[in-house]
Amino acid sequence: METIEITSLQNDLIKEIVKLKNPKYRKEKKLILADGNKTIEGFIEDDIEFEYLFIKKTDNKYKNIKTKNLVYVTDAILAKISTTITPANVVGVIKEKEIDKNIFFNLSKIALIEDIKDPGNLGTIIRSACAFSIEGIILFGNCVDLYNSKTIRATTQNIFKIPIIQTRDIDFLYKLKKSHKFISTVVDSNKDFFDYKFNKNFVIMFGSEACGLSDKIIELSDEKLTFLMDNNVESLNLGVCASVAFALIKQKEEIGKIN
Numbered sequence: 001m002e003t004i005e006i007t008s009l010q011n012d013l014i015k016e017i018v019k020l021k022n023p024k025y026r027k028e029k030k031l032i033l034a035d036g037n038k039t040i041e042g043f044i045e046d047d048i049e050f051e052y053l054f055i056k057k058t059d060n061k062y063k064n065i066k067t068k069n070l071v072y073v074t075d076a077i078l079a080k081i082s083t084t085i086t087p088a089n090v091v092g093v094i095k096e097k098e099i100d101k102n103i104f105f106n107l108s109k110i111a112l113i114e115d116i117k118d119p120g121n122l123g124t125i126i127r128s129a130c131a132f133s134i135e136g137i138i139l140f141g142n143c144v145d146l147y148n149s150k151t152i153r154a155t156t157q158n159i160f161k162i163p164i165i166q167t168r169d170i171d172f173l174y175k176l177k178k179s180h181k182f183i184s185t186v187v188d189s190n191k192d193f194f195d196y197k198f199n200k201n202f203v204i205m206f207g208s209e210a211c212g213l214s215d216k217i218i219e220l221s222d223e224k225l226t227f228l229m230d231n232n233v234e235s236l237n238l239g240v241c242a243s244v245a246f247a248l249i250k251q252k253e254e255i256g257k258i259n
Helices: 011-020 024-031 036-045 075-081 103-104 118-133 149-154 170-177 238-252
Strands: 002-005 030-036 052-055 071-072 090-095 108-113 138-139 164-167 181-185 202-206 224-225
Touching: 002 090, 011 052, 024 030, 024 052, 024 224, 030 149, 036 090, 036 149, 036 170, 052 075, 075 138, 075 170, 103 170, 108 238, 118 138, 118 238, 138 224
Parallel strands: 002 071, 052 071, 108 138, 108 202, 138 164, 181 202, 181 224
Antiparallel strands: 030 090, 052 090
């Protein structure tokens, strides 16, 4: 581990870190910018190695963390590189995980989210998927950046608990369909999600907040299910809908309704 100290806002490394707030630049560099005690501690629990960890010199809490570079900085620098309005007292940079999408052929319970735009919703979905034993998530189409800082915070330390990939490869889905049943959540089916008996090896699919699932994804469906709701409620928030679905699937599994 290399230890360095930076006091200038004009330092080249600090300028480089600030650029990571731009999603396009972040994806190009394949680096993740994360901040805040809870987020950083979640990465530490998952034994993630940091490329850089930025702290104040007086902060003894993170001095023995697995990082290639421990960087002592000022309050002003922490404010500049933080992604939150209230500056974090610790900021980390880690490498983006490389996940082979072929591992999804060996997973049983998969969620597919198409064209999700809200990072908070995505974080909620990831958190709920981890809580209720969904084994992997496919982000299909034009989705918000998985490693958006708001998404990372909304996952509450769960971003690396299960494999998550982002893809636009429809052929990959057709290959996955050979081994998995594809189940769409839609608003106009007469089949109630609450009554459906799930079998292992399925992909449960949810569409964007505004438009739902696209026609090309619905065409992949082996089943179309709807949450039949009371009191003339038309729809649920996407994060809530997925969370309810994952909890129901977990419940059905525990009482033996998933074979």
